[in-house]
Amino acid sequence: MSGPTSELSSAQPQGAALTPLLSYAECSARERLAHLVDAGSFHEWLPPSERLTSPHLAQLGVPSAFDDGIAIGRARLAGRTVFVAAQEGAFMGGGVGEVHGAKLVGLLRRALRDPHGERPDAVVLLAESGGVRLHEANAGLIAVSEVMRALLDVRAAGIPVVVLIGGANGCFGGMGIVARCADHVVMSDIGRLAMSGPEVIEASHGVEEFDARDRALVWRTTGGKHRWLCGDCDALVDDDVAAFRAAAIVGLDAARPVTRELLETEHALLAARARLLDGATHGDGDGDDAVALWRRLGVGDAVRISDLDVDAVRALRTL
Amino acid sequence: MDWNTLAKALFGADHGIAQDGDFLHGSATFDGQRLAIIGTTGHAPIGVDLALAQAGKVLETMARHPGRPMLLLIDTQGQQLRRRDELLGINRAMAHLGMAIDLARRRGHRVLGLVYDQALSGGFITSGLIADACDALPEAEIRVMRIPAMARVTKLPEALLASLSESNPVFAPGVANYVAMGGVRTLWRGDLAGALREALAHAPVDDRRALDGAARGGRRLAAAVAQRVLDAA
Numbered sequence: 001m002s003g004p005t006s007e008l009s010s011a012q013p014q015g016a017a018l019t020p021l022l023s024y025a026e027c028s029a030r031e032r033l034a035h036l037v038d039a040g041s042f043h044e045w046l047p048p049s050e051r052l053t054s055p056h057l058a059q060l061g062v063p064s065a066f067d068d069g070i071a072i073g074r075a076r077l078a079g080r081t082v083f084v085a086a087q088e089g090a091f092m093g094g095g096v097g098e099v100h101g102a103k104l105v106g107l108l109r110r111a112l113r114d115p116h117g118e119r120p121d122a123v124v125l126l127a128e129s130g131g132v133r134l135h136e137a138n139a140g141l142i143a144v145s146e147v148m149r150a151l152l153d154v155r156a157a158g159i160p161v162v163v164l165i166g167g168a169n170g171c172f173g174g175m176g177i178v179a180r181c182a183d184h185v186v187m188s189d190i191g192r193l194a195m196s197g198p199e200v201i202e203a204s205h206g207v208e209e210f211d212a213r214d215r216a217l218v219w220r221t222t223g224g225k226h227r228w229l230c231g232d233c234d235a236l237v238d239d240d241v242a243a244f245r246a247a248a249i250v251g252l253d254a255a256r257p258v259t260r261e262l263l264e265t266e267h268a269l270l271a272a273r274a275r276l277l278d279g280a281t282h283g284d285g286d287g288d289d290a291v292a293l294w295r296r297l298g299v300g301d302a303v304r305i306s307d308l309d310v311d312a313v314r315a316l317r318t319l
Numbered sequence: 320m321d322w323n324t325l326a327k328a329l330f331g332a333d334h335g336i337a338q339d340g341d342f343l344h345g346s347a348t349f350d351g352q353r354l355a356i357i358g359t360t361g362h363a364p365i366g367v368d369l370a371l372a373q374a375g376k377v378l379e380t381m382a383r384h385p386g387r388p389m390l391l392l393i394d395t396q397g398q399q400l401r402r403r404d405e406l407l408g409i410n411r412a413m414a415h416l417g418m419a420i421d422l423a424r425r426r427g428h429r430v431l432g433l434v435y436d437q438a439l440s441g442g443f444i445t446s447g448l449i450a451d452a453c454d455a456l457p458e459a460e461i462r463v464m465r466i467p468a469m470a471r472v473t474k475l476p477e478a479l480l481a482s483l484s485e486s487n488p489v490f491a492p493g494v495a496n497y498v499a500m501g502g503v504r505t506l507w508r509g510d511l512a513g514a515l516r517e518a519l520a521h522a523p524v525d526d527r528r529a530l531d532g533a534a535r536g537g538r539r540l541a542a543a544v545a546q547r548v549l550d551a552a
Contacts, residue, residue: 045551052544056489060475072548098489102529102541106548113549132440134472137463139489139538141440142502142528145448146541149526152421174444180414195410195441201400210402221406232408258422260381266415267371267378274367274407290406 022241024166025190029071029086032126035241036164036248037075037084044073045110046103054097056136065091068099072107074118078249081118083111086126089169095133096174101143108150111159122160122252123151125182130197131173144174151181155258160184162251164244165191165233170222172197180232184251186244187224187233189310194222216306220290225305229294230273231319238310269319273297320456322360322392325435328511342372343392350516355380358392358446365442366399370412373446377419381426388429388519391420391446393453398441417445424451424524431518434459434494434503452504452522454514455494461503462492488537499537501528 022035033042046052048066057064069091075084085107087094096104104125111123132140151161160183165171170192171179179185179193187193198212198221211217220226228236235250237243256262276296277289294302298318305313322343326334329349336345336356341363345356357376363369380387398409424430432447434455440463447453455461463469466484470477484491488499497503504522507514529545532538 045548046544052547055540056487059483059487060473060479062473062475098538098540099544102544103548105529105541106545109545110549132463134464134469135475136489137469138461138491138496138500138502139541141444141463142448142497142500142532142538143541145444145502146526146528148417148444148449149421152418156425173441176410177414177417177441177445180408180411181418193410194405195398195413196400196405198402201402201405204400210405221402226406227408230408232411258418260378260422260426263374263378263415263419263422266418267374270367270408270412270415271371271375274371274412277403277407289403293406 023239024188024241024244025168025239027241028090029088029126029128032241033071033075033084033086036126036245037077037082038079041076042073042084043075044071045107046072052099054099054136056097056139060135062135068097068103069094070100070103072103074120077124077245077252080121080252082252083107083120083123084126085123087128089128089167092133092135093169094129094167094175095131096129096140096144096147097133097136098139098143100133101140101147105143105146105150108147108154111154112157120159122162123154124162124164124248124251126164127171127175127179128165128167128169129171129173129175130169131175141174144178147178148181151178152258155183155255158255158257160251160253160255162186162248162254164248165193165224166239166244167191170194183256184254185233186235186237186247186251187227188237188239188244189224189313190239191224192219192222193227193232217288220288220306225313226290228313229297229299229305229317231269231317236310236314320435320458322358322394322435325392325511329515342369344376353384353387355384355387355389356392357389358394360392360394360436362394362396362437363442364396364399365413366401366404367407367409367412370409370416370445374412374416374419377416377423381423381428386427389423389431390515391430391432391450393432393434393438393443393447394436395438395442397439397443413441413445417449420446420449429519429522431522433507434461437461439463448502451524452518453502454505454507454518455497455503457494457506457508459494460492461494461497465492496537499532499535501530501532501535501538504531
């Protein structure tokens with residue numbers, strides 16, 4: 001499991017030696033769904049045959065998609081009913097527009113009503129998004145806030161929301177906030193979860209602030225290993241659809257009701273973390289402030305995190 | 320409008336709101352009722368620290384003053400664009416703020432947002448946009464991005480975006496567009512205290528923004544598409 005091979009070949013799950021890995025990052029949204037849920041169980045609502053496109057993109061002369069970049073529906077996962085949504089990063093970077101957002105809101109609202117005895121055991125969101133789609137910026141911004149409220153309604157009803165992050169476009173902007181509103185977050189090491197993209201930060205404050213071309217720095221700041229060590233995701237997996245499936249199944253029973261006590265605990269954790277970097281300029285000795293943060297979290301081997309495989313990093317979390 | 324001018328108009332000179340850097344907090348008396356005031360000023364960038372400061376006050380109000388209404392005073396340039404904040408999980412801090420406001424609503428607190436100066440994207444989504452309802456002053460500005468920057472990112476001609484913004488509120492900055500789309504419930508004109516009184520009495524507690532957007536013609540699809548998902552076979 002920890003051979004000196006590439007990330008992909010070292011990611012083989014135990015007991016699946018004869019099954020070739022299927023890279024989650026390289027799959028389309030529909031391929032991920034097809035392999036993530038029980039075979040043949042995905043039933044799509046508002047499929048591409050309904051040709052539900054964004055009128056705003058058409059008005060701009062920008063190509064549109066018949067699903068507006070998101071597939072939603074009902075499926076089974078380990079035999080249990082789930083509602084699922086998968087954002088397509090290849091279409092507008094998974095950006096949330098009016099229709100895209102409304103499909104997600106509709107899915108979450110549907111989880112709350114029970115017309116045909118179809119209350120799901122969980123809602124699983126395969127997130128891949130740059131956030132608000134700028135071509136319809138205002139509508140996208142409001143839509144993301146509607147998604148947040150609908151998601152928290154679902155959580156309040158005791159239905160867990162599980163977010164999976166492992167697409168090449170990461171999970172940014174408003175969707176980065178939405179992800180952290182969920183009960184359970186699963187990331188691969190090549191997944192990224194953050195607010196503003198490095199290019200945006202570099203454009204605002206210069207390359208000294210954030211060199212967007214420094215891939216190692218980008219991953220130390222926003223990548224799956226960092227998020228795992230900080231406790232920002234609940235599972236760290238290899239870039240493998242089967243590994244995401246296994247982690248999503250665990251998430252089906254991971255409901256965490258939002259209470260005042262839960263948020264007080266969250267507040268204390270975030271406040272303590274914010275103070276961890278006090279006095280750290282460019283790390284303690286070697287490494288940058290990411291390494292300093294890991295070290296101050298008590299993570300052993302902090303300088304070697306980038307070189308370690310997922311199994312090794314999984315064992316280092318202190319929170 | 321300057322926050323202090325607003326506060327005096329709403330609560331009188333002795334309004335009880337303090338400014339701590341860009342952070343506004345305090346409690347004010349309105350029609351004999353205490354209100355918690357939480358907000359920002361100076362077009363504050365919302366980073367981890369300012370998100371946590373606001374969330375802390377929301378949690379404190381829930382703990383010490385169950386049911387006390389909250390008024391969120393919004394003036395922000397959006398999320399803090401710094402690598403340190405990303406490293407520290409700014410998205411998680413903002414989600415925490417949004418979830419604190421959402422929980423306050425569920426526990427019976429009235430939560431109103433008021434954009435009194437400027438609101439942008441990340442700074443807005445976990446404050447006013449997750450309150451029971453968000454209102455604005457007519458001179459306020461709300462946007463995701465300016466049109467020139469939007470043109471650069473989308474690689475579309477600025478003239479095209481500018482001309483479309485005349486007819487389609489989804490592209491253009493402007494508080495009127497947010498009203499048309501349902502994101503802002505109403506504008507406070509003239510009698511500000513009267514407007515707050517009306518908002519405390521009548522702002523909905525459920526999310527009616529997509530319905531409002533459809534009724535006002537600014538966002539025609541959101542409500543209908545969500546309904547189609549509910550009805551799909």
